[in-house]
Amino acid sequence: MPDYQSREDKLDDITDATLTTTGWTTITPNTDGDWLNQRNPAFQSFTPIADEPGAMFTSHSAGVQTNRDAWCYNFSHQAV
Structure with a gap:
């Protein structure tokens, strides 16, 4: 379904839809095994926050x- 489609438009689309009339998109997993919402490889170039060589911080915690x-x-x- 296209984004921002009205309720009526969505219902019209599925009323006449069949397996043969539906436009299918082939989804191929990327090298990370992502099928949907495939990550952007640019994130691999970001500085890691912790627990890796060259990280911004040497340690981290969840805080108090x-x-x-x-x-x-x-x-x-009162409950507290």
């Missing part, structure tokens, strides 16, 4: 975590 989210924050002040 309690892993007890329900006990540490809530929409209700």
Whole structure:
């Protein structure tokens, strides 16, 4: 389906659609094994953030975590 198509246009498209009248697109996986939403190879040239040679940072962490989210924050002040 084309982007930004109205509801009526989409319904019109599928009302008369059959396997023989549908335009098919052949999808071939890239070298990374991506079938859909194939990644852009330009991302490989970006500086890694951590855990690789030449990385921007030598280490990283998830920051301060309690892993007890329900006990540490809530929409209700009294519940916390």
